Amino acid sequence: xxxxxxxxxxxxxxxxxxxxxxxxxxxxxxxxxxxxxxxxxxxxxxxxxxxxxxxxxxxxxxxxxxxxxxxxxxxxxxxxxxxxxxxxxxxxxxxxxxxxxxxxxxxxxxxxxxxxxxxxxxxxxxxxxxxxxxxxxxxxxxxxxxxxxxxxxxxxxxxxxxxxxxxxxxxxxxxxxxxxxxxxxxxxxxxxxxxxxxxxxxxxxxxxxxxxxxxxxxxxxxxxxxxxxxxxxxxxxxxxxxxxxxxxxxxxxxxxxxxxxxxxxxxxxxx
Amino acid sequence: xxxxxxxxxxxxxxxxxxxxxxxxxxxxxxxxxxxxxxxxxxxxxxxxxxxxxxxxxxxxxxxxxxxxxxxxxxxxxxxxxxxxxxxxxxxxxxxxxxxxxxxxxxxxxxxxxxxxxxxxxxxxxxxxxxxxxxxxxxxxxxxxxxxxxxxxxxxxxxxxxxxxxxxxxxxxxxxxxxxxxxxxxxxxxxxxxxxxxxxxxxxxxxxxxxxxxxxxxxxxxxxxxxxxxxxxxxxxxxxxxxxxxxxxxxxxxxxxxxxxxxxxxxxxxxxxxxxxxxxxxxxxxxxxxxxxxxxxxxxxxxxxxxxxxxxxxxxxxxxxxxxxxxxxxxxxxxxxxxxxxxxxxxxxxxxxxxxxxxxxxxxxxxxxxxxxxxxxxxxxxxxxxxxxxxxxxxxxxxxxxxxxxxxxxxxxxxxxxxxxxxxxxxxxxxxxxxxxxxxxxxxxxxxxxxxxxxxxxxxxxxxxxxxxxxxxxxxxxxxxxxxxxxxx
Numbered sequence: 001x002x003x004x005x006x007x008x009x010x011x012x013x014x015x016x017x018x019x020x021x022x023x024x025x026x027x028x029x030x031x032x033x034x035x036x037x038x039x040x041x042x043x044x045x046x047x048x049x050x051x052x053x054x055x056x057x058x059x060x061x062x063x064x065x066x067x068x069x070x071x072x073x074x075x076x077x078x079x080x081x082x083x084x085x086x087x088x089x090x091x092x093x094x095x096x097x098x099x100x101x102x103x104x105x106x107x108x109x110x111x112x113x114x115x116x117x118x119x120x121x122x123x124x125x126x127x128x129x130x131x132x133x134x135x136x137x138x139x140x141x142x143x144x145x146x147x148x149x150x151x152x153x154x155x156x157x158x159x160x161x162x163x164x165x166x167x168x169x170x171x172x173x174x175x176x177x178x179x180x181x182x183x184x185x186x187x188x189x190x191x192x193x194x195x196x197x198x199x200x201x202x203x204x205x206x207x208x209x210x211x212x213x214x215x216x217x218x219x220x221x222x223x224x225x226x227x228x229x230x231x232x233x234x235x236x237x238x239x240x241x242x243x244x245x246x247x248x249x250x251x252x253x254x255x256x257x258x259x260x261x262x263x264x265x266x267x268x269x270x271x
Numbered sequence: 272x273x274x275x276x277x278x279x280x281x282x283x284x285x286x287x288x289x290x291x292x293x294x295x296x297x298x299x300x301x302x303x304x305x306x307x308x309x310x311x312x313x314x315x316x317x318x319x320x321x322x323x324x325x326x327x328x329x330x331x332x333x334x335x336x337x338x339x340x341x342x343x344x345x346x347x348x349x350x351x352x353x354x355x356x357x358x359x360x361x362x363x364x365x366x367x368x369x370x371x372x373x374x375x376x377x378x379x380x381x382x383x384x385x386x387x388x389x390x391x392x393x394x395x396x397x398x399x400x401x402x403x404x405x406x407x408x409x410x411x412x413x414x415x416x417x418x419x420x421x422x423x424x425x426x427x428x429x430x431x432x433x434x435x436x437x438x439x440x441x442x443x444x445x446x447x448x449x450x451x452x453x454x455x456x457x458x459x460x461x462x463x464x465x466x467x468x469x470x471x472x473x474x475x476x477x478x479x480x481x482x483x484x485x486x487x488x489x490x491x492x493x494x495x496x497x498x499x500x501x502x503x504x505x506x507x508x509x510x511x512x513x514x515x516x517x518x519x520x521x522x523x524x525x526x527x528x529x530x531x532x533x534x535x536x537x538x539x540x541x542x543x544x545x546x547x548x549x550x551x552x553x554x555x556x557x558x559x560x561x562x563x564x565x566x567x568x569x570x571x572x573x574x575x576x577x578x579x580x581x582x583x584x585x586x587x588x589x590x591x592x593x594x595x596x597x598x599x600x601x602x603x604x605x606x607x608x609x610x611x612x613x614x615x616x617x618x619x620x621x622x623x624x625x626x627x628x629x630x631x632x633x634x635x636x637x638x639x640x641x642x643x644x645x646x647x648x649x650x651x652x653x654x655x656x657x658x659x660x661x662x663x664x665x666x667x668x669x670x671x672x673x674x675x676x677x678x679x680x681x682x683x684x685x686x687x688x689x690x691x692x693x694x695x696x697x698x699x700x701x702x703x704x705x706x707x708x709x710x711x712x713x714x715x716x717x718x719x720x721x722x723x724x725x726x727x728x729x730x731x732x733x734x735x736x737x738x739x740x741x742x743x744x745x746x747x748x749x750x751x752x753x754x755x756x757x758x759x
Contacts, residue, residue: 059379059380061428062379062428062429063281063379063380063428065379065425065427065428066281066283066284066379066425066426066428067283067425068425220282220283221280221282221332225280225282228276228278229278229279229380
């Protein structure tokens with residue numbers, strides 16, 4: 001089991017879908033753990049030839065194939081399974097915007113003007129704003145305080161999990177519950193959280209200084225390609241129907257598999 | 272120049288084996304006005320377009336950047352990058368060149384367009400009077416029917432459109448329905464991306480050209496990749512049975528919107544030049560085309576039938592004449608037996624080059640025929656191991672070429688034939704070995720019997736007397752020899 005298969009509790013969500021109550025069995029393969037514009041694999045993760053890859057969408061499968069990957073299977077994002085397993089309650093109350101400032105991952109540092117971003121959020125959002133920080137920034141009082149002093153509620157969904165340590169099976173469930181409390185989901189970069197929010201019923205928005213990582217390299221066309229190819233998802237106000245179609249496409253919400261088929265693909269034969 | 276990104280472009284992608292080669296380049300040379308080139312094409316093909324304004328659309332960013340760098344100093348050339356569905360549907364072009372077909376105009380990032388929809392995208396950008404040069408890959412082309420096993424490559428992220436038209440007739444119908452006038456349809460051989468021969472249906476249907484077109488198809492070369500069998504021996508039968516068009520690897524169609532300016536198109540583009548119908552008859556590269564049959568096929572037919580006198584006469588006539596160095600598959604033999612060879616062309620066809628590679632310097636055309644007889648399953652007709660030497664002797668050559676090591680089989684059929692031949696030879700060798708062993712055993716038994724008789728005979732009085740006489744004679748001989756030595 002690649003350790004990244006456990007990130008954000010992904011393997012737990014799929015195990016639950018397949019009928020496992022306890023810890024998930026080993027997935028024989030590499031599970032995509034975030035939206036990307038390449039082959040679905042994290043660029044800094046080692047890839048062992050011959051190990052199957054489980055990607056979220058058909059487009060990612062096509063791209064991976066064109067990049068020489070074989071044995072690539074579309075299974076849909078764990079988020080898509082979660083939204084099916086935990087449907088929205090009819091009396092769900094929604095208010096304001098959940099805002100995800102672009103963040104770096106472990107060992108990365110974001111360069112950008114948080115104050116300017118806060119001003120843009122204030123200018124755009126009319127309701128209450130919840131800012132969701134990545135755990136690194138959440139634990140950095142300087143960054144966290146800035147958003148708090150702006151009058152925003154500041155939260156963190158938690159730690160995504162490390163090398164088979166500090167795993168968090170309920171990460172995505174908490175994120176889903178939090179997003180469903182909001183009318184809108186927004187970020188300064190198109191990312192997994194925005195697609196998740198659309199599937200969770202939020203109106204999306206992508207605006208503001210996109211910031212950048214220290215020494216960031218634009219792989220596969222990078223930020224400019226994202227802005228061009230997914231132009232319909234950029235702006236403070238986006239057509240919700242279009243966004244839902246695109247999100248379903250990117251998260252493979254139309255490509256989820258039955259528990260039996262998923263068990264077969266993952267070699268989970270004990271259930 | 273920076274490539275213009277239309278959307279749907281692939282940042283990591285580069286297309287291999289773009290459309291190119293002499294016939295396609297010459298066809299592209301007929302483009303005029305503002306020209307749009309869609310899909311991967313050999314840059315030399317784009318260079319051959321005489322128009323001042325050329326727009327090139329490719330899907331891979333590295334390809335687009337390379338092309339943009341190539342034409343940075345050629346004003347009027349614009350390189351665009353993206354998928355065909357992102358091309359603005361504005362009639363802006365006088366000629367649209369899609370000689371790579373439509374299969375490589377989509378991308379991983381865009382929805383796949385069915386073939387008719389992709390063609391409609393091209394037609395939408397064609398001005399009134401504009402001309403379309405389009406290649407259509409044949410899913411049941413001879414190259415595919417004879418293709419060996421190959422794993423799908425990186426471009427096979429999606430299957431090719433299943434709505435590809437069934438034959439040039441269906442392409443013409445589609446174009447007519449869209450308001451275009453089909454001007455010419457060519458059968459392209461031996462491979463869709465790099466044909467060396469383009470032949471119009473008119474030319475293929477004319478019996479007068481049968482022999483010449485057989486030589487053209489035989490000289491067209493082999494499609495790339497592993498093959499089940501060499502398709503060239505089928506050339507004669509393809510033409511005889513009217514299958515050269517339905518089984519062509521691709522069809523190249525030229526069509527125009529009403530109001531186009533007339534521009535003559537040849538009936539064929541072959542190694543010898545343009546094939547043209549004139550009031551005085553057919554011309555290939557400006558030389559009249561003789562009616563008759565392909566000498567290579569006539570020779571092989573004579574060999575197959577066992578008619579050695581005819582075979583020997585044909586061989587001798589060819590090898591004692593001025594065309595002795597011209598391969599038999601390039602010669603037309605008239606009904607009266609006259610041989611007609613095309614004017615010499617500097618570049619050798621790939622197939623000829625391939626066969627010539629293993630041929631000795633002496634009588635290369637003869638060696639090529641010998642190799643073909645092996646490849647086409649005639650080697651069993653002669654007992655000789657090296658048919659080349661036998662043919663040279665039959666043709667009356669005073670100098671017999673050295674034996675040629677047998678070439679490694681290139682196709683599955685040749686490989687199977689070579690395997691079967693070796694298996695048969697091994698069986699024969701085993702049978703011979705057993706026969707020799709039995710023969711040796713018989714001789715050994717005879718020898719033993721003779722020894723026994725000698726022993727018995729030696730024991731008789733007569734035998735003893737004979738032995739004593741023999742021993743005395745030996746002793747006398749020794750004494751005489753010693754006495755002679757002393758006297759010297």
